[in-house]
Amino acid sequence: MNIGQASAASGVSAKMIRYYESIALLPAAGRRDSGYRDYATEDVHRLAFVRRARDLGFSIPQIRSLLALWSDTGRSNADVRAIAREHLAEMEEQARKLQEMIGTLKALVGSCETGRRSACPIIDELGDHRPAPATPAKPRRRAA
Amino acid sequence: MNIGQASAASGVSAKMIRYYESIALLPAAGRRDSGYRDYATEDVHRLAFVRRARDLGFSIPQIRSLLALWSDTGRSNADVRAIAREHLAEMEEQARKLQEMIGTLKALVGSCETGRRSACPIIDELGDHRPAPATPAKPRRRAA
């Protein structure tokens, strides 16, 4: 199977397949006499595995570990869970930050809507040096 | 004020200040005879504005629009709200996807924990076609 077919069958672009090979996330594919890469069904499975892990937000290093566990029949579930939990924690932290930003922005949009003054809190708040009269104390961590 | 002081006062790294100038997000700073950039208080305000907008996840193009509105005293709140709402929608969509991934992964981790068999759903699910407990094949062409 050519790279094009493998791509269509796995949902990973040919570009990415070559890239994954170049960073040794995947074993180098076999080559035909022509130089064309040649893929078997199991290669497509591996590619699909990578794509689904990427869809779940796993990073390449994490997928590297997952792949090793995947082909290791003697692996322990604990190892797999550890990677998944680590990634889960990262995602939850990311979600928390995102919700915080959403909350802040929502409040600003809300004030701007209901405000009758010409000053828009979104702008004022961002400008900082002239904070709105009723500043709803917000978390200003992330010091530089 | 030198770039270092402006950086400390605004919380934007000197590297970033130069970058923002290079992409014309900020007007080119004045220069001294020495070639050093020179910043005034209002420049620092603008920098702080950018930093806060970045903290809220606004993209550079969005900040570009916000900056224009900021310095436009005749702006309409509706314009500002439109940008904020657009960004809000993006963030909410992002949060939705993230929550979906978290949910899926949580379910997988949960099954893996309670499962007594050696097969871990995290792995199986990713593998899709289930790598089959008796398919040791493959790393054949490995290090080719």
Added chain:
DNA sequence: GTAATCCTTCCCATGATGGGAGGGTCAAGC
């Protein structure tokens, strides 16, 4: 036998940020 499609490698770009090299400038101390 020819044209269309596929494959190859290599280079470039993204977005926002940091690192670092090589070299000029400033301010303080002696």
Added chain:
DNA sequence: GCTTGACCCTCCCATCATGGGAAGGATTAC
């Protein structure tokens, strides 16, 4: 004066995962 160390300048490179595209060879369909 002169030295020293901190600061600044411009470039170039790297990230991370991905895509675009060019130049050229291979395969395939008609």
